[in-house]
Amino acid sequence: MSEAAAEPGNAAPDLLPLFVWLSPAFPVGAFAYSHGLEWAVETQDISDLASLDRWVDDLLRHGGPFADAVLLAHAWRAARAGDEAALVEVLELASAFAPSRERQMETLNQGDAFLAATRVSWPAPLLERVPALWDGRVAYPVAVGIAAAAHGLPLAPTLAAFLNAVAANLISAAVRLVPLGQTDGNRALAAATITVREVAPRAAGVPLDAIGGAALKSDIASMRHETQYTRLFRS
């Protein structure tokens, strides 16, 4: 099966599960995490719409969200191919690929919650295999990649929807923290979709060994957030 289409023929694939899983209402608790953005607001690195647009663009291209997209793609392919050794490799790498305590907590808490919710509400044999394959916790993008493969969802829209949800969550945090008006929030969401379209296919082509970014300031922000005096977010 090609990565572009899960269904044979020309029928448009059914993408409805992605709308459910990656909506803010899905119970992964995404609203509690800012990926260090709360500290970037404190330091005034993010202070208005323009600086928010740039920060989100930086992370989609060079930060945690880009690396997560690479992990998602590899998890999807391994799950789709039934390659359990490759899947364990992605599960292990993703659980360790974090620069700070809060960044690891952010991805593992959401990943475990996502897997638990999909196993209950969107059961599939592949999802039931995960605990037998891997006794550790599951990172968020890997959980999404496995669920998408288990339900026959194509990779390209899964990657784009995932990156878009991550960007939307960052923007939602910034709207509350800066604060920004809803109109600016909507403008930021629209701007992020342009980057997501460009970045998602690129992430799909990165070998697992070459995963990486350059968002050092974002990493430092997540570390500094641990001791931030007033915090609304858990990361």
Add this chain to the structure above:
Amino acid sequence: MYATELPSEAAAASIPVERRGQGRVSVEALGLDGRTVRGRIAESGFARVRFPLSGRRGRSLEAVMINTGGGLAGGDVAQTCLHAGRGAQLVVTTQAAEKVYRSDGATSRVDVELTVEAGGSIDWMPQATIVFDGARLERSIAADVAPEARLLLVEPVILGRTAHGERLSHGLLADRWRIRRGGRLVYADGLHLDGDIARTLDRRATAGGWAAFATLLLLAPDAEARLDAVRASLGLSEEGEGLPDGLDAGASAWDGMLSVRLLARDGAPLERAIARTLGTLGVAELPRIWHS
């Protein structure tokens, strides 16, 4: 095209393919009656190791790595394998900053492999890697550490010869860290810079235009307990004086590890921050070679 090159760059880029170098050093340290002694040592190519008398203090063995080639040209491969046996304490640094020259297209490789047995320790603290503009470098750091052992990694990187006003504007820098404890992956990190690197580094969430960074990682039974002291040494405590000019820094600890990210305007504030922090990471004395 050569008319625009500095003489040093032209020399580095014109090394013929057949002369591209390999260097490999392997050091085994063994614990013996509360001391640390040399086990098997192997050297080849441009890589050498020395054990200075000044390093023989306390219980640890100090090793100094030397690149007789004076730097890495495109296509060079450098391998360092360090092993600390039960109870052995090995401290390793380099004689000089490692210069990675502008490449004619070939990519240099630096591979570091570290293993630490129970009760042993390795402090891997090379001097900075200086990545010249146009250099191409792939670096891999792989370690496996016993649960009751210590590993300290201190890896400063300077992007461009900042003293000459040079920036890293194009080339390749790919860095891959895979750290295992008891066989299980506990820390993984990746840096990837290529394409329009100057533009990437100018972004606010990346480096904000600054040119030097370092990651410090400590795995040890007491790693997490050191976090407050590490933060204080960096100027991150509430009651402290704050971060020095030209430095940004963060520290975090989890799962038996402590990690520090440093970002600096150039090499000087980076190296000062490292020197201030090492004591809080359990390094009793800076390597003598750093002062010479």
